[in-house]
Amino acid sequence: MRSLLLAACLTAALPALAQTTAAPVSVETMKEATRVLSSDAFEGRAPGTPGEDKTLAYLAQQFARVGLKPGNKGSWFQDVPLVEITSRNVTPLTFTGAGGPIALKYGPDMVVATYQVTPKSVVANSDVVFVGYGINAPEKGWNDYAGTDVRGKTVLILVNDPDYASPSLTGTFGGKAMTYYGRWTYKFEEAARQGAAAAIIIHDTVPAAYGWNVVQSSWTGAQQVADAANNHMDQSKAIGWMQLAAAKKLLAGAGKDYDQLVGAAQTKGFRAVPLTGVKAGVAFDNQVRRHASKNVVGILPGTKRPGEVVLFTGHWDHLGRCEAAADGDDICNGAVDNATGTAALIALAEANAKAGATERSQVYLAVTGEESGLLGSAYYGDHPLYPLNRTVGGINMDALSVAGPARNVVVVGKGKSELDAYLDRALTAQGRVAEADPSPQNGYYYRSDHFSLAKHGVPMLYVDSGDDLVQGGKAAGAAAAKDYTDNRYHGPKDEYDPNWNWAGVAQDLSLFYTIGRALGNTTAWPNWVAGDEFRGIRDRSRAAK
CATH class of the missing domain: 3.50.30.30 (Glucose Oxidase; domain 1)
Incomplete structure (x- = not known):
């Protein structure tokens, strides 16, 4: 009964959902950014390589084009000291x-x-x-x-x-x-x-x-x-x-x-x-070799409470040159992982800038070093550009599915925070449902950048694309996931394909857009649920505000 009352209270506190019937997030922007970032010219986007330089320049140019402001005191970049x-x-x-x-x-x-x-x-x-x-x-x-x-x-x-x-x-x-x-x-x-x-x-x-x-x-x-x-x-x-x-x-x-x-x-x-x-x-x-890799950060300043921040994250890096495939190809392009998530930052920023800023600021953070152990997001967590006790919550995007539209989404860490209420309401508007990660033994909650923020108490959503595909159901979803893991994941064949089905990506982007605007226009401060491992950290940080 207590959980039902809590859910009812949270739902009542949510602002009206943004209208998404017009699909405000551009799939064409997604396609182009994914294609460019995963091209051979970017050499697999390894930190500390010419591929990083090209990635940073492209992201800064795109963030500026869509209407963001530099997010670090006039700079697009946050140095992350690394050793290669x-x-x-x-x-x-x-x-x-x-x-x-x-x-x-x-x-x-x-x-x-x-x-x-x-x-x-x-x-x-x-x-x-x-x-x-x-x-x-x-x-x-x-x-x-x-x-x-x-x-x-x-x-x-x-x-x-x-x-x-x-x-x-x-x-x-x-x-x-x-x-x-x-x-x-x-x-x-x-x-x-x-x-x-x-x-x-x-x-x-x-x-x-x-x-x-x-x-x-x-x-x-x-x-x-x-x-x-x-x-x-x-x-x-x-x-x-x-x-x-x-x-x-x-x-x-x-x-x-x-x-x-x-x-x-x-x-x-x-x-x-x-x-x-x-x-x-x-x-x-x-x-x-010591070098300063970089996180890329842009901001859409809030209209009423600019000191309160909604965070979107995704990692721009991949493995660079790696073990060659049988055909001699040694560039790990990282098209799905994670050119798609990085492209999503650009597309979401573009949609939100066109719609007009929310009352709270939105920060778009493309981090480095995820493939090496979440290094860029960990550095941001330890050296935040915006106070974490003033960061409302966020959405992490890592490897969006191009297998087609789905009836569900898979939530890694379902039930951990009150952000689930925002997700559920947005999904209802789409006619979809949230399901728990069917493979919790794989430890995905600890394998992407949301974890670095969660450790500091910031509620973060990590929503995987759905596995119950409209065409073929769960069997087709499982087959697509297996095919990617076996044949492309962290290998040279994770390459852009112009024949990908982007309909599922469009669903997910619309979802993230809706949740981001809801968080940006509410005065609520969603927390981790009682008893969660990160609840005490958040409570202490908010009390110190």
């Missing part, structure tokens, strides 16, 4: 001792890199320990490192978290819904806190939610890290991934059964398992 580290002369990752020697080749068998800003990385004669899921969660009474000293050692880590295979959303780690403990970023962070010299994640396609091709293309080129005064020397010397088959062979040689170890690691009270007598080694040179 490119591994060179990578030796095989070797394991000697019981069952050895095993030598894994860089690329097809393993990938390795470092966060440390140093000219050479060497791990030699390092003891090897299987640490299960590599989680230390005191609030859950769970510590995979308990009783084990891994300082100077190489840890092998399972991907995702212990109850990812659960059929339900109940469990120590949210059942099948991945928590932050399941993300590779966390696993490397925790391994470093424990003093590990090297941290290697065992790749498994199902719990990872992507194949080895994605790992290889993402980790074998230049890597970006945030600049830091300590050069990240508190991090592990080497971080990376290894193929599942290689891990099984290594463990079997050490007298361990992989499936039995996984079963044990999924049980509370698991203790890390040293691979007695096994030593690991790897070495590589690092080509280091």
Whole structure:
């Protein structure tokens, strides 16, 4: 009853919906911006490359064309200090001792890199320990490192978290819904806190939610890290991934059964398992370059309460040049991921400027470094250009679907914030519905830029395009998603196609436009729901306003 009353109160507080029957957001603008940004001339839009320079110039020109103002004290840009580290002369990752020697080749068998800003990385004669899921969660009474000293050692880590295979959303780690403990970023962070010299994640396609091709293309080129005064020397010397088959062979040689170890690691009270007598080694040179990448920011100033901000976000970056396809194409164009989301910023800004500014300001933020670990949005969260306790909420756009119109949308993080009421009302006007993410085990909530703002308490919507397609239903939606993940995601074939079906994109843009104007014209301050992990942060920040 309480939730029903809350929903009723929120709905009553919403302003009248913007009229969207005329489809005010230009699909032609979307098409052209997506085509340009994903063209070979932009070389895959990697930070710190000529592709970034072209992207920044294009976005500033387009933001100005559609009627935005520079969003950083007269500048379109916010510097994001980064370090580019490119591994060179990578030796095989070797394991000697019981069952050895095993030598894994860089690329097809393993990938390795470092966060440390140093000219050479060497791990030699390092003891090897299987640490299960590599989680230390005191609030859950769970510590995979308990009783084990891994300082100077190489840890092998399972991907995702212990109850990812659960059929339900109940469990120590949210059942099948991945928590932050399941993300590779966390696993490397925790391994470093424990003093590990090297941290290697065992790749498994199902719990990872992507194949080895994605790992290889993402980790074998230049890597970006945030600049830091300590050069990240508190991090592990080497971080990376290894193929599942290689891990099984290594463990079997050490007298361990992989499936039995996984079963044990999924049980509370698991203790890390040293691979007695096994030593690991790897070495590589690092080509280091410091540079200031940039977020691009434009503003449509509010008419009555310009100090209050509605935020639209999308990442402009992609992987640049990557592992070549069979035909020799080595440009990861990132057409869907995320030229579409970046183009959406331009198209939405154009529509809102034509309609006239809302009472609150609208800020359009194209961030860098998402593919390297949400670096640009994290920097904005730590160094906001507009106070976060005066930021009403926002919408993040990452990889819009060009599979056609859908009867629904998929909400990553459905039920977390009161923004759902705005979404539901706008969907009702379209004759569509919101559904929860059907694959919460993939951890999408922690894999895009809304998470960087949520960590600071700002309510953010992350709405994926629908998977219940008008033509073909759920089966067609699943097939389209699988085709993209298997054949284009983070690969050279994520390219613009003039034959794409843009009708679903038009639906989604109209939806985002409607929600943005509703947020821009209300005096309400939607919050996270009671009990959500970010509610306390928001309450404290608003109280300090």
